Amino acid sequence: MNDHNNSIEVETAMTTTTMTMIQALRSAMDVMLERDDNVVVFGQDVGYFGGVFRCTEGLQGKYGSSRVFDAPISESGIIGVAVGMGAYGLRPVAEIQFADYVYPATDQIISEAARLRYRSAGQFTAPLTMRMPCGGGIYGGQTHSQSIEAVFTQVCGLRTVMPSNPYDAKGLLIASIENDDPVIFLEPKRLYNGPFDGHHDRPVTPWSKHPQAQVPDGYYTVPLDVAAIVRPGSAVTVLTYGTTVYVSQVAAEETGIDAEVIDLRSLWPLDLDTIVKSVKKTGRCVVVHEATRTCGFGAELVSLVQEHCFHHLEAPIERVTGWDTPYPHAQEWAYFPGPSRVGAALKRVMEV
Template sequence: MNMIQALNSALDVMLGRDDDVLIFGEDVGYFGGVFRVTEGLQTKYGLKRCFDAPLTEGGIIGSAIGMGAYGLRPVPEIQFADYILPAYDQLVSEAARLRYRSNGEFWAPITVRTPYGGGIFGGQTHSQSPEAIFAHVTGLKTVIPSNPYDAKGLLIASIESNDPVVFLEPKRLYNGPFYGRPDEELKTWANSGDPFAEVPLGHYEVPLGQAAILREGRGATVLAYGTMVHVAKAGIDDSGVDAELIDLRSIVPLDIDTIVRSVKKTGRCVILHEASRFGGFGGELSALVQERCFDHLRAPIARVCGYDMPYPHAFEWDYFPGPIRLAEALKSAVEYR
């Protein structure tokens, strides 16, 4: 399966397994979603289990919170992560706090699916990476898969969680790594990689808060998630550095133990994410690593991120952190004296 098929399979499994699961959002029913993630589910499960919602993100999430408090497990879709801000108050003030405010009497077992990140020429209002604003909210979980197998397992685990989850789906990975325009500078990695992976048809979970070590090494630790995992693979190969690559898979909960063990072993840490640098989640990762690994660090922690500017539609491939920038950061870390 590619990632679209894996996510569709996860939703199919959960709709068939649990009558309390339902899906709704803009164009997710008859149309099957703008990226076809929900294709065929309304036909199979009917209008009461997979249905369209009006163009009201606050209404979609507010309704989902009420459904969750009632005992359902709604999976609302926000068509693009850029559109989620009208619903941010519902997520922060209601979903994230409901269990605490009600002393455990009510909770919000909702999974908010939304495509995020750039690479499909969507412009400023279809391409942003807002993961840090969700990670900041106590009570919300934030999950970001990097491959089809993880996408299905993480989505199932999110739906079965009793806490609200923001499930960010990297658009560039829907049809395979680096879906988008090849670029001369990026010719070794743009549109490269097999879009398919072996994905079981049935039910399985990938636990939230458990990172994956995709490549072991002793020269440096690279922390990445989503699309940037594939950028990291290419950058490590280009650098010649014996780097260890960790796919975080979820940033809340965060597998800090795996990160700390790796950085204590390598003595160097490079953080990679697509969002702009200032205020990005890489700053939190850097602080956590510094607090726990200070005596083991042999070079400053480096961040390779998007630039601090509004999302540049015409120059998005210059904005994205690429393998060349990561390779340079790794070489600098190893050569630091």
């Protein structure tokens, strides 16, 4: 479904392996640990245990406990140490076990990491990558399922990234580690073991039935700040990211509407050129994300489209999001914006 032709660097004659997103993320860290001695990986249970989702499984055994190691249960401590490491020339990859747990570290992320380059007049940088599993899909309830991207997309000095497939996950993670800016790297848990059938609004399909993807074994990058058109179309533009990339494609297929689905990949900085070009072509726009509606990142997308494409719009912009409630546990699929809700929005904009 995805267009991978915009990778900026790929080693020649590279073999590929069928990988899940977990395996692709592990491969990215493996490649960078081997490639750059300044890369270190750490977080709660990241070392010996291999991470709660096994994303770092086997890396401590391969590279030693000085480069892949466990951290105390202190998110502020994890990020604070990572900022210091980055300022002294290392490239830390710090894992926050669940994105929901990041709030104690917001001072270190916003006041220290994001502002270090500005505050030091460019003398210091904070090249740290903060990996955070986010979103629903595991019946984790209100403290293990949040989508927190809007907390950080409005912070100057931060990059915010969210892949939707194994290929992009590896390429974007490598690009993030090599970047000199602090990166919030959000990983949709629902996609960890492969893309799914797109039907958010019903109980989770067993992960064993999900398809995987061919991922190059070695070094390659997917460019930051570049969106991907995963489904070309001419009738309406769908702006989305993460898990709802699949929901949006299924909705377009089930309704028969010729929707152009754009996977943002990098939420901020944003590939505004691709968005504007598409909306000016289609004249209609639907924004889809899993996070809550009010003050969600979709509100910024709507505002930008309105500012840059107002005279090209044929219908009001629609938003399809999670509800403005705490994330439910038992009725998780009722919270997700599934194909039926997205399809209804597509039909509404086409009726105008």
